[in-house]
Amino acid sequence: MSIRIHQLSKKLGMENKDLVSLLQERGFSVTSASSSIDNISAESLLDEFAATKEPTSETAPEATEAAAKPAEPKPPPGPSMPEGMFVKSVEQIKEERREKEVARGKPAASAPVVPHRPASAAPPPPPPRVSGPASPPVRPPPPVAASPASPKPMGAPPAAAAAAAGGAPGAEGETNVIQIKPPIVVRDFAVMLGLKPFKLISELMEMNIFAALNQSIDENVASQIAVKHGFLLDIKHRGEAQQPKEKEKEKKKAAEEADSKFLEARPPVVCIMGHVDHGKTSLLDKIRTTNVVAGESGGITQHIGAYQVSLHDRKITFLDTPGHSAFNQMRERGAKVTDIAILVVAADDGFMPQTDEALKYIRAAGVTPIVAINKIDTKGANIDRVKTQLQERDLMPEDWGGQTITCPVSALKGEGIDHLLEMILLQADVLELKANPKAAARGVVIEAAIEVGRGPTATVLVENGTLKAGAAVVCGPFNAKVRAMFDDQGQSVKAAPPGSAVRVIGWSGTPECGGIVREVKNDREAKRLAEEAEFESRRQSAAAPSEKPVSVENIFEVIAAQKKKTLRVVVKADVFGSVEAVVSALEGIRSDKVALEVVASDVGQISKNDVLIASAAKASIVGFNVRHENGVNAVAKHHGVQVHEFEIIYELVDGVRDLMAELLDPETREIKLGVAEVRAVFPVTRGAVAGCLVTEGRIQVNANARLRRAGNVEFEGKLYSLRRVKDEVKEVRAGTECGIRLEDFESYQPGDYIECFEVQNLRPTL
Secondary structure: OEEEHHHHHHHHOOOHHHHHHHHHHOOOOOOOOOOEEEHHHHHHHHHHHHHHHOOOOOOHHHHHHHHHOOOOOOOOOOOOOOOOOOOOOHHHHHHHHHHHHHHOOOOOOOOOOOOOOOOOOOOOOOOOOOOOOOOOOOOOOOOOOOOOOOOOOOOOOHHHHHHHHOOOOOOOOOOOEEEEOOOEEHHHHHHHHOOOHHHHHHHHHHOOOOOOOOOEEOHHHHHHHHHHOOOEEEEOOOOOOOOHHHHHHHHHHHHHHOOHHHOEEOOOEEEEEEOOOOOHHHHHHHHHOOOOHHHOHHHOOOOOEEEEEEEOOEEEEEEEOOOOHHHHHHHHHHHHOOOEEEEEEEOOOOOOHHHHHHHHHHHHHOOEEEEEEEOOOOOOOOHHHHHHHHHHOOOOEHHHOOOEEEEEOEOOOOEOHHHHHHHHHHHHHHHOOEEOOOOOOEEEEEEEEEEOOOEEEEEEEEEEOOEEOOOEEEEOOEEEEEEEEEOOOOOEEOEEOOOOEEEEEEEOOOOOOOOEEEEEOOHHHHHHHHHHHHHHHHHHHHHOOOOOOOOOOOHHHHHHHHHOEEEEEEEEEOEHHHHHHHHHHHHOOOOOOEEEEEEEEEEOOEOHHHHHHHHHHOOEEEEEOOOEOOOHHHHHHHHOOOEEEEOOHHHHHHHHHHHHHHOOOOEEEEEEEEEEEEEEEEEEOOEEEEEEEEEEEEEEOOOEEEEEEOOEEEEEEEEEEEEEOOEEOOEEEOOOEEEEEEOOOOOOOOOOEEEEEEEEEEOOOO
16 A cells, blocks of 8 residues: 555645655655655654654653743644644754754755745644743653663563563563564564554664565564564474463363373284285275275385275274385385284295395384284195294294194185284274273374375375364374265265264365374364474474585595486376385385476366476486376477386386486497408509408308508508409308408508408497
8 A cells, every 4th residue: 555745744734845855854765746655654754753742751841840830822823734743854864864863973964954834834843832941852762672671571561661662560470472483474563562564664674674564574683673672582483382271271182182091992903924925905895895906016015005995893994005015115114003914824925025124124013923824725835834923023822832823724715814913803802992982082093195087095094083074183294174085995974083084075185195294173174283393394304414525535436426317207196105115115225327207296186286396306206006197298299308207116116227227328338340461462443452261150241340561550440342253242151351441541451461350239228
């Protein structure tokens, strides 16, 4: 908002041209009465000129005394000036500036200044006459800096603050502290200091800082201004530790929720782990009586799924973890959120490297293992060998006198499935798994993705409390108001009790797998906590130590790294876990010739924005289990971006290796074809011909040729012509005489040797 000069001049009682001159002196870009200035500056001018007529507390007695005397004749008021108001001229303002410069030690201008008052303005009224001696005008005291000796109560108006600073009763020992969280907005900060916003803006301008009402200022600048006005800032960054009272309140609430009288039995959470192709998904498929394998590319489970089954009116929640080596992080995460882990071992193969790796994760998570010996109906199955391998790994089978439950099963025929489920329930009874269904919901993200028509979604395993539709939840820097929840069958559910896994819709972004989901009281609290988590993450990233400086020891390594060819890729996958797995697999590709850099990675379809990102970074796009949006191919072709889509991670890794190899220069190999000895030289019309005898191999027209003389190479080029007697031939073999002409060479000598060879381009390797 702004105000015209002619409107402001009426309020001030000034001529338009005088106000224009005054504003030009103060740095405003105004030219005429139709120009305008902002409301804040206008308000500042009004307050400045109005302050000249406000009586101070010191002059109040004089005014009272003057009021008691007979009134003196007054001059007639001007046509537009209110009573008791006068206007400073441009010359007066210049004189005031010169006085300030002299006070600061600067030389004043030598030209005399004659006070001037516009003819249209009314003359200022004379000061009231008093009987006592005249006293100089009293200026308001300067702001008092904050100190223990002169504190000013926080948030008090300027008058109250000044009284406190001057030693008002009860002010001793108080602290002038303002607690504030970034960002520090000018308008809000001015209110905290008891200032008008335009006054704070003026102070900022004196510090060469130009900020509007809605803009934020730096913390150091805010602290300096606060000290100037007698305050100390206590800046509380988002994400910092909570106040002791809040911590104590949360601990008390958690203790109440964990009270045994509120706890109820919950379903066990079971994960199935083991080596690839040992039948994990087939086993779960038999349990669920659905076909999971048919929906997975290459028979490999590509991401975590959560399913729930019932036995004897009791529920069991299963997490299916992938078996490929690229999904190590996912398997580790699966073990950390479960109560019981089923380690699947094929009876014909026994323990494999990934089996031992899965066992390591199980032990690290402190989870109770149950060993399912699968494929007992296949040829070469040996159950006792598997049990012996268990014994070697300090897992004594229960039927051999140990404590490890072993269940021989056949995922194809369904043998031993019921016994396995009964053992799971028995183990759950031993563990006494309980939770408080009436507490605030708390869980962990098993999987996250961006679904078409639904946006960001997350599979949440509820560990405590009951998650209901409409609840406000937060997970790291993302929050959600639960719009809907679906179970593993795709059915909508209204409430998810402890031990159940549901797909949650309504997130502000894609939460990270393994992230903790907490229910809060409302959406505002969820957004606040998410913002604090995001702010803390950025602050930690900014505070992270920078890369080490280049030293003499590693300067050659840096130069070599800069010269190394680099393949840049943008990774897109269907779910968050797959993104992690793909990036992990790509980071495992090692090469001294070509570097691999993942520019960006995200979940969802390949979009046009991905193409633009890849184009800017000169990268290729690698998609895993995703399709591309309409029009992506045309945009990619226009920008010269390659898009590669894969459904099996083996093929993806091999495809990226091929892309890296294509960046290398082709490797060449020289294959020797034959050798001919020069016996005589025959001059011809155009040059000379070497009469030769082929001593080994064969001599071929248009082949690469090299002439050696006394061991030195005299020529290297193409074999131009080859004759046998008088006929042109294409090839002459060993033991045969011939005439040879080389391209652009005629200085043959007897005793020279002509070598004939070809160069093959080999596929470069990493």
